[in-house]
Amino acid sequence: MNDRITIGAAFLMTSLAGGAAVARAWVTPVSRGRHRATAPAPAPLLRPIEALDQFEARCVPEGRTTLYVRFRTGAAMCLDCRSSLAGGAR
């Protein structure tokens, strides 16, 4: 009696797992190998970690000399108050 229950449960589990695998393969679309856009990130979204170098300059909003970072775009940003240097840094 107990063996028949065990065999029946094993058969039920196997058939459910197989049915789930078949249903999943049926629903999942065929992969075309292209899942993400390849466009580069726009320039205004550059983060400070992508800065080229650092230099000291006078921060006008703070009224003191602070550390700036220079970006690939030519812009510069104060590391303390995040304001940009007028006219860019050269």
Ligand SMILES: [Zn+2]
């Ligand atoms: Zn500043």
